[in-house]
Amino acid sequence: MVRTRPWEVSDELWERVRPLIPERPPHPKGGRPAADDRKMFAAIVYVLRTGIQWNALPRELGASSTVYDRFREWEAQGVFERLWQAGLQHYDDLVGxxxxxxxxxxxxxxxxxxxxxxxxxxxxxxxxxxxxxxxxxxxxxxxxxxxxxxxxxxxxxxxxxxxxxxxxxxxxxxxxxxxxxxxxxxxxxxxxxxxxxxxxxxxxxxxxxxxxxxxxxxxxxxxxxxxxxxxxxxxxxxxxxxxxxxxxxxxWEKLGQTYQAFLQLACGLICFQYASHH
CATH class of the missing domain: 3.30.420 (Nucleotidyltransferase; domain 5)
Incomplete structure (x- = not known):
């Protein structure tokens, strides 16, 4: 029996998540390019699904400090609430x-x-x-x-x-x-x-x-x-x-809005999963 990997972000899911993430401002003076949004999102989902500590995140998924900073940035921008809204809209369109x-x-x-x-x-x-x-x-x-x-x-x-x-x-x-x-x-x-x-x-x-x-x-x-x-x-x-x-x-989060952001992300993913299977 093939084991499932529920923390993985499929192409279909990413196509729905990508428009919800604000464009990053350009840096005309150069500097190190920002980490890939999809890789950061996949690492955040991995933390949410497995419950792993930020510092214990496997390096191949991304530097833990970078992933955490991106999570807090998206939290402040309302990305996870918009993802939940998009998941509900997808569910409403397919099921109602x-x-x-x-x-x-x-x-x-x-x-x-x-x-x-x-x-x-x-x-x-x-x-x-x-x-x-x-x-x-x-x-x-x-x-x-x-x-x-x-x-x-x-x-x-x-x-x-x-x-x-x-x-x-x-x-x-x-x-x-x-x-x-x-x-x-x-x-x-x-x-x-x-x-x-x-x-x-x-x-x-x-x-x-x-x-x-x-x-x-x-x-x-x-x-x-x-x-x-x-x-x-x-x-x-x-x-x-x-x-x-x-x-x-x-x-484990000290801040209420951080824990709520994880809840919003989980709600959005549950809505997308339910709609996809019904």
Whole structure:
């Protein structure tokens, strides 16, 4: 059986990434030519996929300091967010973004060296952690994300996530409503009110702590359709896709925007991969 090399950048992928990278300014006075963009991008993807330290990057892939500098440069230029947007557009063109059923949830990762968007994780003995909040469409493709400290409650991140959409959201209508599936952490009256104002139909699993008078079935949701079960599994599946990119399993980056850039890159690559296989 032939082993796959998921960190390799194909010609097809590079043709879609290349237009997103700004042209480098000319240097009429000469000097050493800049490292090749494709080689630098391939090295960044290698770091993201394998989780290797920058200083441990194989020399044949590029000098670690050069690759890191290019990563920070592209981060500042918004290249990785544009790549995510391009991946979603490619997915929308081939498959179509399913706005009718959306799901949101969050997960926490350790962040031992972080200096921003970090806090004590209540589920990990107060160790430093970062919470990643994600919004997905019906098929589990990422539409928005935000990060914050692990001590930040899921419900406090929901509207920051909805405001961080990287694709243009159509207005919901009676014929084409937009449903949002959430777990019991979001079972609050204030959440429902804000979601209705935004045009969402919430489907939230009941939190038994707030509904002691009622014992719902295991998967029943608090929605206008009492028998409707929340479709949260797609966002949970997306987190498993995200964790295949080993650089994201533990947040080693000190800066919040650096870790977020890695997340944006992973989201874009996942969108391109999904569209290519469907």
């Amino acid at each position: 973004i399913s706005w009718d059923w959306q799901s949101a949830d969050s997960s926490t990762v350790k962040a031992p060296f972080a200096r921003a968007a970090v806090g004590p994780a209540p589920t990990d003995r107060g160790k430093q952690g970062t919470k990643r909040s994600i919004l997905c469409d019906r098929r589990g493709l990422p539409l928005a994300l935000c990060i914050d400290g692990a001590n930040r409650h899921d419900s406090k991140l929901l509207f920051s996530t909805l405001d961080a959409l990287v694709a243009e959201q159509p207005e919901p209508t009676v014929e084409h409503p937009q449903n949002l599936c959430l777990d019991a952490a979001y079972d609050h009256e204030a959440i429902y009110g804000e979601l209705y104002e935004r045009g969402y139909e919430p489907h939230v699993r009941l939190n038994r702590k707030y509904h002691t008078w009622y014992q719902p079935p295991q998967e029943e949701a608090n929605s206008l359709e009492p028998g409707k079960t929340p479709r949260r599994w797609v966002v949970e599946r997306f987190f498993s896709w995200l964790n295949r990119w080993r650089r994201l399993l533990v947040r």
